[in-house]
Amino acid sequence: MLKGRHLLDPTDFSPGELDEIFDFADQIIQSPAQFNHLCDSSILATLFYEPSTRTRFSFEAAMLRLGGGVVGFSEPASSSVAKGESVADTIRTVACYADIIVMRHPKEGAPRIASQYSPVPVINAGDGGHLHPTQTLTDLLTIRSVRHQLTGLIIGCCGDLKFGRTVHSLIKATSRYPGNRFVLISPKELRVPDYVTADLAAKGIAYQEVERLDDVIGNLDILYMTRVQKERFFNEDDYVRLKDVYILNAEKMRLARGDMIVMHPLPRVGEISYDIDDDPRAYYFKQAKFGMYVRMALIAKLLGAS
């Protein structure tokens, strides 16, 4: 039963519950018009304590496409939050007006506090460097739609794996399905944190850590790219030496399998070259569309409208 639940962590829902959301998202993708009055009288509040235009648009478009309304703020300066109101008080007030709340906050765990004070469902839309569960749902729906399964995949994650929370969440979420293996491609300095690999090892899941994308791209079912930012490197020399290794271009794509798919949480800053945008294996823009559909399904399920 998903009605009335919160989504704070990508693993809050069981694989069975996620399937329920994904099955419903599939129905929406088949015939979106059929659902455009599903949430007619409901209101979604978007509380963005830090700006994230892309995520906010995705949630707002999702609610509008279900026929619902949207209220909220896109940065705290324009709201009572600027006067120092606590999260608890803001939530108790907003819950009087809205049927479901989406929160983005720079502090880790803020949406959990919100959920403790909210009589209506709270969705975490990103809390600092911690979690971003609807991005993970987007990624899972994309993989499921393209590969028709979430099991038995070789998943490559490339780039900044140390600070990339989307990658940590993706690994955590996909490691719950049987038969998945991971290839972690990053400079030594930007490897995944130890707790991620410790978790994989504890579950007996195979993974390898490598430095060069060229060496492994031919084995992958999924290639999940992330930004490698200059300021993450310890020195200029390392950056210059390594940056090209983590840029996906047509040349590297020639080494990849015909059915591999390329994903990226967007926005990109140069790690995917424009010359592969028309490659049928490039899924990062379609992924954004799956993001809206999965949010539609999620909102409808939490509201008990489906």
Added chain:
Amino acid sequence: MLTITSIKNGIVIDHIRAGLGIRMFYQLGLDKADYSVALIMNAASTRLGRKDIIKIENNVDFDVTMLALIDPNVTINVIEDEHIVHKVKPDLPDHVEDIIKCKNPRCVTSVEKYVPHVFTLVNRELGQYRCQYCDEIYTVGKD
């Protein structure tokens, strides 16, 4: 070894890992005590090499759990008439509220002050607790 008069009625906290005694001392508020208290640092120990000991000449009632969270390997001896009447080995609780503070500066508890700091035990062997808000790990005896 330094001689400290043995106590008649009270409590001896023994086998404290060297260096952690002072934290327990303050945690128990012994710096404000109006009865005899001794903090012995770096005493020789066959088991630990060096250890700290706290002796309290008073039948105080305190939270054993709190001591376990600083060092789970301590022994608490209750003394009556100069004899140990019982020994207590504290156990790590599964859930602690407002005893450990989250030290992650990005954690929401650093700004929303009314929120209790809640930790749950994730690994008893390693003494690891996880902050319920930000997942930061607190390791007993290290942090």
